Amino acid sequence: MDIEVLRTFVAVAETGQFQAAADELGISQQAVSKRIAALEKHIEVTLLVRTSRGSRLNMDGQVFLPHAKKVLATIEQAEQAVRPGSRPLRVDVLNRRIAPAQAVYRFYRSHSESDMDVVTLSKENASQAAHAVLEGIVDASFRALPADQVPAGISAERFLEVPLELLVGPGHPLADMPWVSPADLGGHRIWIPGIRPSTEWAMFYQALSDAFGLSIDALGPNFGDEALMDALADSSSLATLVGSGDRYLWPQTHDLRRIPLHEPTPVYPHVLLFRSGDQHPVLTALRNHLRTTDPRTPHDVWAPDWVAR
Amino acid sequence: MDIEVLRTFVAVAETGQFQAAADELGISQQAVSKRIAALEKHIEVTLLVRTSRGSRLNMDGQVFLPHAKKVLATIEQAEQAVRPGSRPLRVDVLNRRIAPAQAVYRFYRSHSESDMDVVTLSKENASQAAHAVLEGIVDASFRALPADQVPAGISAERFLEVPLELLVGPGHPLADMPWVSPADLGGHRIWIPGIRPSTEWAMFYQALSDAFGLSIDALGPNFGDEALMDALADSSSLATLVGSGDRYLWPQTHDLRRIPLHEPTPVYPHVLLFRSGDQHPVLTALRNHLRTTDPRTPHDVWAPDWVAR
DNA sequence: CTACTTCCACAACTATTGGTTGTGCCTGGC
DNA sequence: GCCAGGCACAACCAATAGTTGTGGAAGTAG
Numbered sequence: 188m189d190i191e192v193l194r195t196f197v198a199v200a201e202t203g204q205f206q207a208a209a210d211e212l213g214i215s216q217q218a219v220s221k222r223i224a225a226l227e228k229h230i231e232v233t234l235l236v237r238t239s240r241g242s243r244l245n246m247d248g249q250v251f252l253p254h255a256k257k258v259l260a261t262i263e264q265a266e267q268a269v270r271p272g273s274r275p276l277r278v279d280v281l282n283r284r285i286a287p288a289q290a291v292y293r294f295y296r297s298h299s300e301s302d303m304d305v306v307t308l309s310k311e312n313a314s315q316a317a318h319a320v321l322e323g324i325v326d327a328s329f330r331a332l333p334a335d336q337v338p339a340g341i342s343a344e345r346f347l348e349v350p351l352e353l354l355v356g357p358g359h360p361l362a363d364m365p366w367v368s369p370a371d372l373g374g375h376r377i378w379i380p381g382i383r384p385s386t387e388w389a390m391f392y393q394a395l396s397d398a399f400g401l402s403i404d405a406l407g408p409n410f411g412d413e414a415l416m417d418a419l420a421d422s423s424s425l426a427t428l429v430g431s432g433d434r435y436l437w438p439q440t441h442d443l444r445r446i447p448l449h450e451p452t453p454v455y456p457h458v459l460l461f462r463s464g465d466q467h468p469v470l471t472a473l474r475n476h477l478r479t480t481d482p483r484t485p486h487d488v489w490a491p492d493w494v495a496r
Numbered sequence: 497m498d499i500e501v502l503r504t505f506v507a508v509a510e511t512g513q514f515q516a517a518a519d520e521l522g523i524s525q526q527a528v529s530k531r532i533a534a535l536e537k538h539i540e541v542t543l544l545v546r547t548s549r550g551s552r553l554n555m556d557g558q559v560f561l562p563h564a565k566k567v568l569a570t571i572e573q574a575e576q577a578v579r580p581g582s583r584p585l586r587v588d589v590l591n592r593r594i595a596p597a598q599a600v601y602r603f604y605r606s607h608s609e610s611d612m613d614v615v616t617l618s619k620e621n622a623s624q625a626a627h628a629v630l631e632g633i634v635d636a637s638f639r640a641l642p643a644d645q646v647p648a649g650i651s652a653e654r655f656l657e658v659p660l661e662l663l664v665g666p667g668h669p670l671a672d673m674p675w676v677s678p679a680d681l682g683g684h685r686i687w688i689p690g691i692r693p694s695t696e697w698a699m700f701y702q703a704l705s706d707a708f709g710l711s712i713d714a715l716g717p718n719f720g721d722e723a724l725m726d727a728l729a730d731s732s733s734l735a736t737l738v739g740s741g742d743r744y745l746w747p748q749t750h751d752l753r754r755i756p757l758h759e760p761t762p763v764y765p766h767v768l769l770f771r772s773g774d775q776h777p778v779l780t781a782l783r784n785h786l787r788t789t790d791p792r793t794p795h796d797v798w799a800p801d802w803v804a805r
Numbered sequence: 806c807t808a809c810t811t812c813c814a815c816a817a818c819t820a821t822t823g824g825t826t827g828t829g830c831c832t833g834g835c
Numbered sequence: 836g837c838c839a840g841g842c843a844c845a846a847c848c849a850a851t852a853g854t855t856g857t858g859g860a861a862g863t864a865g
Contacts, residue, residue, distance in 0.1 A: 188499050188571065189823095205842060218824060220843060225823095231775070232578045236631040237842060239832035245632025246586070247578045254574030261570045262497065265563030269541045269556045277555070322545040323554025466540070498852095514813060527853055529814060534852090546813060548861035 188229055190262060193255045195222040196234065200252050204241035275302040276469040279316060279328035281387075283307060286349045286432045287329035287457050294476045301469040313387040313460075317341050320460050326470060327461040331387045333493040342463045346477040348454035348488060349430040353446040358423035366447045369399040369489070377426050378404045380415060392428075394491035395453055416441045430455055451489040497538055499571060502564045504531040505543065509561050513550035584611040585778040588625060588637035590696075592616060595658045595741045596638035596766050603785045610778040622696040622769075626650050629769050635779060636770040640696045642802040651772045655786040657763035657797060658739040662755040667732035675756040678708040678798070686735050687713045689724060701737075703800035704762055725750045739764055760798040 191212075198208035199219065209216045227233050234248035244252060267273060280288040283305070291305055308319055313330035317338050320328050329347075337343045353372070355362050361375070382389045382405040389405060396403045419425055420441040429445070459477065461470055500521075507517035508528065518525045536542050543557035553561060576582055589597040592614070600614055617628055622639035626647050629637050638656075646652045662681070664671050670684070691698045705712045728734055729750040738754070768786065770779055 188575075190497050190499065191823095204840095206840090214823095215825060216842075217826080217844085221823075224843085230575055230578055232580065233632065234578070237831095239841060241841070246583070246635075247632060250583060251574060251578045254570070254577050258567065258570045258574055261563070261567045265560065265567055266497075266539055268563050269539055269543075269560045271541065274555075274559060323542065323556060326555075513811090515811090523852095524854065525813075526815090526855080530852070533814085548812060550812070 188226070190259070192222045192226045192229075193258055195219055196226055197252065197255055197259065199223060199235065199242060200244055200248065203243060271466040272468040275304045276327070276467050276473070277304045277306060277325040278473070279306055279308045279319065279325040281307065281329065284433060286347050286430050286455075287459075289432060290347055290477060290480075291329075291473070293480070294473050298469075298472055298476070301472055303469055303473075312390075313458075314338075317460050320462060323462075326465060326467055327459055327473070329457050329459055331391055331456055331491075332458050332460060333390075333491075337460070340463055341460055344459045344461075344474060344477075345456055346459055346481055347457040348481075348490065349432060349457065350488075351428045351448055351453045351455060352431050353426050353448060354419060354429050355426045355444050355446065356420040356422055357442045357444065359426060359444070360423070361426070361446060362444045364446055366449045368450045369395070369401070369448055369453055372426075373400050375401075375426055376404060376424055377401055377428060378418075379427055380405075380410070390493075391455060391491060394493070395489075398489065416443060419443055428453075449487070451487045453489045456490040497535070499568070501531045501535045501538075502567055504528055505535055506561065506564050506568065508532060508544065508551060509553055509557065512552060580775040581777040584613045585636065585776050585782070586613045586615060586634040587782070588615055588617045588628065588634040590616065590638065593742060595656050595739050595764075598741060599656055599786060599789075600638075600782070602789070603782050607778075607781055607785070610781055612778055612782075621699075622767075623647075626769050629771060632771075635774060635776055636768055636782070638766050639769055640700055640765055640800075641767050641769060642699075642800075646769070649772050650769055653768045653770075653783060653786075654765055655768055655790055656766040657790075657799065658741060658766065659797075660737045660757055660762045660764060661740050662735050662757060663728060663738050664735045664753050664755065665729040665731055666751045666753065668735060668753070669732070670735070670755060671753045673755055675758045677759045678704070678710070678757055678762055681735075682709050684710075684735055685713060685733055686710055686737060687727075688736055689719070699802075700764060700800060703802070704798075707798065725752060728752055737762075758796070760796045762798045765799040 195208060195212060198211050199205060202208050202211065205219045205223070206216045209219045212219070223235060227235075230251075232247045232251075233245065234251055235242040236245050236248075278291055280291065282288065288305065291303075295301060295303060295305075306325060308316060308325065308328070313328075313332035314336050316328040316330050317332060317336070319325055321338055321340055332343060334343070353361065353367060361367055361371070379388075379392060382392065392403045392405060395401060415427065419427060420443060431445075431447070459474065461474075504517060504521060507520050508514060511517050511520065514528045514532070515525045518528045521528070532544060536544075539560075541556045541560075542554065543560055544551040545554050545557075587600055589600065591597065597614065600612075604610060604612060604614075615634060617625060617634065617637070622637075622641035623645050625637040625639050626641060626645070628634055630647055630649055641652060643652070662670065662676060670676055670680070688697075688701060691701065701712045704710060724736065728736065729752060740754075740756070768783065770783075
């Protein structure tokens with residue numbers, strides 16, 4: 188049984204004649220005749236009384252008509268259910284407190300009609316996240332993915348170059364500098380806890396170390412932000428790096444100092460991954476929003492050369 | 497969109513791989529691949545994640561699956577709704593108090609699982625009733641239809657040869673006869689009120705008159721059974737004819753006499769009309785019931801020669 | 806690391822289907 | 836009785852859905 192056959196039956200039932208139904212469907216009267224005959228043969232029951240002035244429903248036809256309409260409506264619902272935009276856009280972020288999550292949140296507030304879910308997949312690295320996008324587990328993911336690891340079928344759009352800032356305690360030698368250069372950090376110890384190898388964070392800091400000769404200590408478990416901030420506040424040699432817009436490690440309570448980095452400004456290059464050709468309207472709106480609200484990046488920036496662009 | 501495509505999608509979703517779904521549907525794996533590709537193209541959304549060990553649903557697929565199942569279930573319901581036997585059998589009888597209606601009623605009582613409607617269409621003659629059957633207004637009709645008027649597509653099965661009896665008042669010359677022959681009625685006046693020309697009753701009594709030289713008075717309006725019985729009771733010359741099993745014109749209250757007719761016994765030849773090939777199980781059961789319970793007809797019967805058989 | 810297996814997609818070909826046009830029959834109105 | 840409207844049948848054609856054969860990707864065993 189074919190859907191078009193049901194549509195044809197409904198058209199005939201409503202117009203009362205084959206020719207009118209044929210006109211409505213843009214096919215010939217003979218095609219309508221064939222379709223109805225096929226339907227009646229399939230369900231082994233005649234549905235229409237053919238007269239010389241048209242056709243009307245017989246008893247079985249009257250019984251069948253509402254069912255046919257219901258089938259068509261159900262199909263319409265099924266198609267509607269997966270139409271792009273009919274379900275919330277699922278966006279994956281590494282962490283709800285860093286810049287991408289905040290950008291998504293700002294977008295959501297200014298587009299209240301946009302339905303979306305923000306999730307944090309526990310993926311080890313950006314490549315796995317890209318596959319999650321490809322497989323449809325999420326619609327988009329903010330990651331720092333090397334250009335050569337973007338799988339076929341995934342588009343990568345670079346947004347939100349977030350400048351890094353040095354976070355130090357009040358006793359640190361650089362605590363009162365208005366800004367510093369990455370090269371100035373050569374002799375200092377930078378501690379970023381809880382970064383496992385092969386994650387994209389590790390790759391980024393590795394590239395940063397290589398570029399400027401830093402000693403970034405990524406070892407040791409992460410005991411949480413409070414423990415890190417306590418350690419920073421008490422130490423005159425320890426420092427860490429944070430994104431300029433991050434919502435955590437905010438120095439208010441510990442008299443910590445955020446010191447901008449310049450010449451060049453290292454930026455964490457967030458990349459939005461999504462399926463190529465994805466038509467989800469909220470995704471389109473999000474991309475537009477990010478493009479237009481992306482703050483002007485400083486002209487002298489540094490980012491790993493492997494990042495997608 | 498085709499139903500088989502939805503069935504295929506459900507099969508793939510449930511088995512987890514194309515080959516298994518193909519086996520289930522009795523087609524090749526490549527055909528399944530094509531169908532799924534066509535479905536995904538049609539709704540412009542991918543539904544499955546292909547891996548090297550099978551396929552699983554992605555987010556849209558998970559959304560779509562229950563809708564697809566619902567469509568299939570709705571179609572199943574639609575087909576079920578017109579499956580022969582799923583709705584009550586509609587049987588048309590001329591009158592609820594004559595033999596066919598009583599036979600149908602006996603059938604209904606002994607087949608309590610059989611769902612049926614008994615209606616009395618106000619059709620002028622048997623030919624119109626046959627067309628009502630053909631058009632599906634009713635499923636079957638008890639009529640006395642000439643054999644040459646049975647339309648194509650209608651089957652006629654002769655049941656219930658109901659012997660006629662003479663009904664007279666106590667003062668009638670034949671009131672005390674144990675039985676009479678139709679030929680004995682030659683000089684008597686027989687009055688059957690309310691019979692309009694061109695009805696099957698009129699045709700039957702016309703044939704009866706012609707065969708035995710009776711004078712059957714069919715004129716005058718029908719003032720009802722009570723008026724007829726009153727007239728019979730008061731008259732020594734008036735008589736009428738009734739079927740032997742009729743539930744009306746029963747002589748209890750008026751001291752009327754029912755006198756059997758023999759040599760030959762005129763019978764009213766009821767014919768069951770139904771659509772050729774109608775598979776309605778209740779119709780089949782009814783026909784079987786009528787065939788097996790039909791009382792043995794007397795060997796010396798008369799019926800119009802034009803009746804179907 | 807290589808070879809094998811499993812699973813899906815693509816290509817080429819074929820069979821079937823569903824469409825078209827042309828025509829005929831039936832019925833109802835003039 | 837003739838004409839017009841409406842549906843069905845036949846023949847033909849195009850589009851579709853099926854087949855087999857093959858290849859690539861990814862997991863698995865040796």
